[in-house]
Amino acid sequence: MGPEADHYPHPHLLGIEGLTPGEITLILDRAQHYAEKNRTADKTSNILAGSTVVNLFYENSTRTLTSFELAAKRLGADVINMTVGTSSVKKGETLIDTAMTLNAMNPDALVVRHADSGAVKLLSEKVNCAVLNAGDGRHEHPTQALLDALTIRRHKGRLHRLTVAICGDIAHSRVARSNILLLNTMGSRVRLIAPPTLIPSKIERMGVEIFHDMEEGLKDCDIVMMLRLQLERMEGSFIPSVREYFHFHGLDRAKLANAKPDALIMHPGPMNRGVEIDSEVADDVERSVIREQVEMGVAVRMAALEILVQNQRNLAGEHS
Amino acid sequence: MMPAIRAKASGKTAFVNVRLLDPATGLDQTGGLLMQDGVIAEIGPSVTRDNLPSDCRVIDGQGLCLAPGLVDMRVQVREPGFEHQETIETAGKSAAAGGVTTMVALPNTDPVIDDVAGVEFVARRARKVGLAKVFVYGAVSKGIEGHEITEMGLLHQAGAVAFCDGVNTIASARLLRQALSYSTFFDGMIVQHPEEPELSRGSHMNSGELATRLGLSGVSPLAEVIQIERDIRLVEMTGGRLHFSHISTGESVEVIRKAKKRGLKITCDTAPFYFALNENAVSDYRTFAKLSPPLRSEDDRQAIVMGLADGTIDTIASDHNPQDQDSKRLPFAQAAAGGVGLETLLPITLELYHNGHLSLLEAIDKITHAPAKLMKLENHGTLKPGSAADIVMFDPNRPAKIDPYKFQSKSKNSPFDGRLIQGVVLRTLIDGREVFTHPSCIEGS
Numbered sequence: 001m002g003p004e005a006d007h008y009p010h011p012h013l014l015g016i017e018g019l020t021p022g023e024i025t026l027i028l029d030r031a032q033h034y035a036e037k038n039r040t041a042d043k044t045s046n047i048l049a050g051s052t053v054v055n056l057f058y059e060n061s062t063r064t065l066t067s068f069e070l071a072a073k074r075l076g077a078d079v080i081n082m083t084v085g086t087s088s089v090k091k092g093e094t095l096i097d098t099a100m101t102l103n104a105m106n107p108d109a110l111v112v113r114h115a116d117s118g119a120v121k122l123l124s125e126k127v128n129c130a131v132l133n134a135g136d137g138r139h140e141h142p143t144q145a146l147l148d149a150l151t152i153r154r155h156k157g158r159l160h161r162l163t164v165a166i167c168g169d170i171a172h173s174r175v176a177r178s179n180i181l182l183l184n185t186m187g188s189r190v191r192l193i194a195p196p197t198l199i200p201s202k203i204e205r206m207g208v209e210i211f212h213d214m215e216e217g218l219k220d221c222d223i224v225m226m227l228r229l230q231l232e233r234m235e236g237s238f239i240p241s242v243r244e245y246f247h248f249h250g251l252d253r254a255k256l257a258n259a260k261p262d263a264l265i266m267h268p269g270p271m272n273r274g275v276e277i278d279s280e281v282a283d284d285v286e287r288s289v290i291r292e293q294v295e296m297g298v299a300v301r302m303a304a305l306e307i308l309v310q311n312q313r314n315l316a317g318e319h320s
Numbered sequence: 321m322m323p324a325i326r327a328k329a330s331g332k333t334a335f336v337n338v339r340l341l342d343p344a345t346g347l348d349q350t351g352g353l354l355m356q357d358g359v360i361a362e363i364g365p366s367v368t369r370d371n372l373p374s375d376c377r378v379i380d381g382q383g384l385c386l387a388p389g390l391v392d393m394r395v396q397v398r399e400p401g402f403e404h405q406e407t408i409e410t411a412g413k414s415a416a417a418g419g420v421t422t423m424v425a426l427p428n429t430d431p432v433i434d435d436v437a438g439v440e441f442v443a444r445r446a447r448k449v450g451l452a453k454v455f456v457y458g459a460v461s462k463g464i465e466g467h468e469i470t471e472m473g474l475l476h477q478a479g480a481v482a483f484c485d486g487v488n489t490i491a492s493a494r495l496l497r498q499a500l501s502y503s504t505f506f507d508g509m510i511v512q513h514p515e516e517p518e519l520s521r522g523s524h525m526n527s528g529e530l531a532t533r534l535g536l537s538g539v540s541p542l543a544e545v546i547q548i549e550r551d552i553r554l555v556e557m558t559g560g561r562l563h564f565s566h567i568s569t570g571e572s573v574e575v576i577r578k579a580k581k582r583g584l585k586i587t588c589d590t591a592p593f594y595f596a597l598n599e600n601a602v603s604d605y606r607t608f609a610k611l612s613p614p615l616r617s618e619d620d621r622q623a624i625v626m627g628l629a630d631g632t633i634d635t636i637a638s639d640h641n642p643q644d645q646d647s648k649r650l651p652f653a654q655a656a657a658g659g660v661g662l663e664t665l666l667p668i669t670l671e672l673y674h675n676g677h678l679s680l681l682e683a684i685d686k687i688t689h690a691p692a693k694l695m696k697l698e699n700h701g702t703l704k705p706g707s708a709a710d711i712v713m714f715d716p717n718r719p720a721k722i723d724p725y726k727f728q729s730k731s732k733n734s735p736f737d738g739r740l741i742q743g744v745v746l747r748t749l750i751d752g753r754e755v756f757t758h759p760s761c762i763e764g765s
Contacts, residue, residue: 116651117535118605139535202529
């Protein structure tokens with residue numbers, strides 16, 4: 001489906017917004033190549049040899065950081081990890097100052113995670129290298145949506161005409177936004193299931209259906225994508241208690257029975273077992289693809305890094 | 321009233337062949353204006369080049385508009401305490417360039433203007449600078465902390481023209497009730513920033529589809545009207561005089577319209593941001609368009625225009641809130657709210673005239689006579705003989721493009737950056753002294 005793209009025309013990967021079906025497919029196809037290669041004994045290549053990738057993380061995330069680090073190393077790049085706690089630095093100034101300092105060291109790619117929406121875009125305006133958004137506030141997390149898409153495509157063979165339920169803390173989730181954008185772009189239907197306090201205002205205008213009842217919302221879904229309840233981002237009373245949340249909105253066998261029998265269970269991790277998902281469901285080897293999502297994460301990030309750094313090199317070549 | 325011992329122009333100067341606009345008297349006709357020793361001596365069609373005293377300097381206005389100097393009732397001069405963003409001097413230069421001759425400064429400085437010494441400090445500095453006339457609001461609560469009322473009577477006596485807690489909402493119903501009640505004995509006016517603080521806590525823009533797409537926490541427009549509705553009850557209870565600043569939503573206009581019909585002492589203003597821009601200006605995380613209250617939907621913007629047209633909204637204030645680059649070049653959530661406003665007040669207000677919502681005289685009224693009357697600044701915002709010769713001459717039709725880097729303000733954070741406008745200030749006079757002259761007028765006048 002969708003027009004074929006043989007070129008990714010953007011200097012950065014800041015979000016799914018603005019990507020065409022062809023561009024998404026281009027990244028996924030390349031990621032598929034790496035997914036296969038990563039299952040062989042020879043996982044490495046030297047395609048990015050001589051290049052430098054900096055992982056600049058203003059928020060702790062062992063999983064995403066490790067995934068990007070592994071991806072860059074498997075492509076032969078030199079990798080530097082910088083984890084910067086927001087509390088330990090003077091806000092804002094450091095973002096731009098750090099960007100300018102790093103820029104002076106001529107990296108080829110900056111992978112950035114930040115607690116504030118739009119921070120990665122701001123940073124991308126100050127540097128000359130490719131910038132990959134590894135999650136900004138509650139805005140976007142494009143590589144997560146791409147790795148979810150790759151996982152889905154491997155199991156369902158397509159990304160169109162699927163019904164995907166995204167359940168849980170939509171309000172605080174960048175993963176949900178990126179997935180809504182990607183799945184809509186590729187021609188699938190998205191349902192959001194959450195208590196009203198966790199549904200952001202006017203999100204239905206992004207082309208999604210809203211449900212508050214799990215049984216109703218999961219009916220005949222192809223994919224059940226659970227989200228982590230981000231208690232650390234919640235100020236005020238979004239839910240009465242974790243116990244009540246699990247009762248109404250946690251995924252267990254009984255609720256899952258409403259989805260299609262072959263529905264995939266997904267979760268971006270890390271999971272709060274017994275809060276948004278029951279262990280029995282999370283570990284169901286027949287249905288749960290949560291571990292495969294982690295595996296596809298490395299492949300997608302390899303594809304994204306390769307495409308963006310090659311673009312930069314081509315640009316540099318044109319300018320030299 | 322604050323003493324205004326300042327240098328006045330000596331001698332006589334006259335403008336001839338100008339379109340005279342004085343909303344205080346309803347005057348809108350061609351004629352001339354004679355100033356003598358810093359005071360308006362004569363105005364009208366009879367003032368022509370032929371019948372002026374021989375020792376009079378004559379400026380031929382070539383049909384351009386002559387109006388009272390603008391009265392801006394909501395300005396942050398940032399001095400004392402934030403001089404890296406603005407000072408009374410740079411705010412004065414900015415005001416002069418914008419045609420503003422009188423401004424009322426918010427008390428949220430450091431230290432807060434919550435005592436007589438603070439009021440006197442600003443008055444002293446303003447006199448020394450000698451540019452725009454600066455009046456101040458006294459704080460309603462000590463330290464603008466919202467707990468204890470200030471010595472409002474003494475502040476009033478020292479020259480505070482009204483009271484507000486700066487950019488803070490007076491959240492405590494008890495405190496506002498006391499302030500409204502207490503201020504009735506000297507007919508003081510309390511100014512409220514209408515935003516229910518609990519509902520708006522941690523929010524950075526208007527709630528809705530755009531906020532959701534950008535992943536920013538939004539504040540519902542309801543936060544504004546809820547505060548207004550509560551406060552109206554307190555006005556009813558106390559008989560006090562309450563003014564709502566920079567209202568931004570259609571529902572606020574509606575509620576205030578009804579309250580006014582009931583005869584309550586309620587007034588309000590809005591800022592050019594809220595009738596000229598909508599929330600789309602913050603797309604791309606444009607922090608220069610991060611304001612408080614936030615820019616609203618297009619429906620709200622249109623309702624604000626209607627509120628201005630039907631008189632529900634009494635005045636337009638610039639809501640001048642200068643921020644340095646370090647406060648704005650940040651991720652959206654971390655960036656400070658506010659925009660520079662003094663130099664765009666007139667041209668953006670003129671859009672209401674150009675778009676046919678207000679007559680030219682009505683538009684000028686919102687930024688001259690109406691605020692002066694509200695703040696009881698007699699002889700300000702008018703061209704009546706005997707008034708101080710605070711005057712602006714402007715060309716309502718001249719096209720221009722807003723370039724904040726040409727602003728006189730120390731800060732450059734304008735959400736109107738790059739906007740095409742129609743209307744340029746050519747000359748600003750305070751007490752008959754020319755404090756701003758547009759480069760195109762320097763020769764040949």
